Amino acid sequence: MSSQISAKQANKMGILALTIVCASNMMGSGVFMLPTNLATIGSVSIFGWVVTIIGVMALALVFAKTSLLTPRTGGIVAYANDAFGPFIGFQSTICYWISAWVGNVALLVAGIGYLSYFFPALKHPLTGAITAIVILWAFVVLASFGARTAGRVQSFTAICGFIIIFGVAILGWWWFDPHNYFQVWNATGESNTHAIISSSSIALWGFLGIESACVSSGQVENPEKTVPKATIYGLLITSVCYVASCAVIMGIVPHDVLIKSPAPFASAANYMFGPTAGNVASALSVIACFGSICGWLILQSEAPRAGAKSGIFPKFFGDVNKNDVPVKSLVFTGVLMSIVLLMTASPNLAKQFQVIILMSVFASLLPYMYALVALPIIMSAKKLNKTHSYMTYGALVIIGMIYSLFSLLGSGNSAIFWGITMMVCTVPLYALVAAGKAKRGDLELYIKDTDK
Template sequence: MGTVSAGSANKMGVVALTLVTASNMMGSGVFMLPTNLAGVGYISLWGWLFTIIGVIALALVFSKTSLLTPRTGGIVAYASDAFGPFIGFQTTVCYWISAWVGNVALLVAGIGYLSYFFPELKNPIYGCITAIVILWAFIGLASLGANVAGRAQSFTASCMLIVVLGIGLVGWFWFKPQLFTEVYNGTGRSSSSAIISAASIALWGFLGVESAVVSTGQVKNPEKTVPQATVYGLLIAAVCYVGSCSVIMGLVPHNELVHSAAPFADAARYMFGDLAGNIVSALSIIACFGSISGWLILQSEGPRAGAQQGLFPKFFSDTNKNDVPVKSLIFTGVLMSLVLLLTASPDLAKQFEVVILMSVFASLLPYMYALISLPIIMVSRKLNHGKGFMFYCTMVVIGVIYSIFALLGSGNDSLYWGIAMLMVTIPLFSFVAAGRNKNGKSILYLDK
């Protein structure tokens, strides 16, 4: 029996890393997905399948790139390496927007479950004001530092797991196939269009897949462990997502589910009565709101790194005594408040769908740049040969095809505002270039 060094003993194996990956995937944003997917119909199962295949390809490519190029900044850094500072800037902007818009979705989901107790919050004015007040309260909490937010995060994650796993497992005893098959395609469009729409909505549950790729120094045999654990973790999250969303569609009548602001609570009410609905709604509120402070800090890290590289204004990297970039939090807090006001709707499920599709669009462009970065990096390092190169090129093609279809399925409004966002980054980069020139950094790539 061989001995194991202390350093090796402290590193994560496949099981530990799989659990970390699954935990990172299963965010509290899942709480409104059953309502949005019910509007598509049970054809959404094909959307889930399409999304799972696409996300596995994304995860494998990102994990390989992280092994070849261990860099702070993740997929943003990969895009900069392969395409230069402008694409790095554009990717950082899109990734940052995706992060804080995603936090708006958490607020909307939390208000939806809070309206289970206070129906007047379904009024867009009251709901919007409440969401903004809660947002700024959590910005204040986030300013106290990551330790305070982190302690709350573990408790809120437990609440999320109790709800999602509880409904997803126990709910099958009350599952009614006739309810589940009541509507096959509720979009009024073609089956292919409905599947693409479902895939775009389902991707919301997997945003942040790149965060599951940990540094090689924390993992045993990372070349094999990281890809295996990433796929296993994704499959665990996928089973939980698909199981819980499907069982709710077989518990709550379709006409009620498509307008539900608290689908998990409504499912619990059909299973065990009003008390169970109240308990599930309370746990969901804790999970949605309780995770916001931690995600607020995480969303500030991208622009903070960008500011340190000269890609973002300097105030994004200014920190308080708790090492929190408060000015960045305040700036994004104002933007989040504006999005809440602009998307306010008496139909909270519809508002949630609009917000998550905005977030999905903003994240897909960085994903595509990061995908294409891998073959470019492998070619530059003379690794463009053998079965390994062909396998990852195949994963890149699958990931790009999925990303394009998910972009098309995000809707006309998302495409409109997304293209406008990309256009704005072009003139903005002139200020970045001026700053780089002032600091003595190269801004042109011309042969001298």
């Protein structure tokens, strides 16, 4: 018996393994256009990174605690449903799903930006959009072969991304010029506070998916201590790489060049080692950006797939092929992504990228905030509201909420407009879902008839 227990323990992740998982889940192709976007704000954006790291740390610790208290399939969407009921759960699912596929559009735009380093014609809005759409549908076909194929592709492409991020973050300091970095402190024309809030919204893009960094407690040794520590360590590693790479690029590439660069890491490599290095960096970045799309396409189909099983999404979202992939869902979201690519097409790829990531950030913040407030509600329901940890996590919830509100305000008028429109649309949509549930006899109203 003891030998069986030892074998099970040996297969569980310790703090080092879980830290690597947390860091690798966050670090990816999302950072490849951030230096250009943050350069449009100026060097003051360094404080936006500080605000974002503190806020994301609070989010991560709260989500980790909730996952330990109530391990649930569905993650933060499930927690919102538990704490606030089926409508909020439905709204969170819709927003989370939209955030996922809109975020994948941003990856395509970033990949096109680096590909334009070799083919300048891609900087033309229509040409770039059509190329992105063709590449998207190629990956939809590839994703239909299943998660194993996607995993093999992404393992290789992730290495390409890490080489670029780590290489620039470490080696770039030998070419760092303080004059370049401080050349433009605040380029927004607004107050420093406004610039910091705006930069924190953009920086959050690099950490989206933080809720997926903490795995089930059943896979971790001593999860009560290991999960929070690994989350903090993983976030710190990711933060150092992000901040270092973005800061060093702003110190290498002149400001007037960087704000127009569709491939900031390639531009930095070009200034460091010459055109050949720029070509290599751009090629690796293209592989990293496009290669991660296949896995994310499968991941983005999981929320509507679960929603289809519970009756809140149309049934076709749950239809799978022989590889257990919901192909109809992939095709549907592929059409939506193609529309967004055409609607946001811009001669400035960096501007297009920024518009899209702010849309994705706004869509993710609503389920994030619901999941934050869900923790004290769940702890109260479990009679844990008089413990020391309740006060600690209550403070983290407040920090996370303040940061989320700042990020919402910093996402811009356009993102706020479309985000609010999306939230309003979920109200009549839920009426249709409720009607469908009523036909199946699943709908239950949580009220009592007071006339009796």
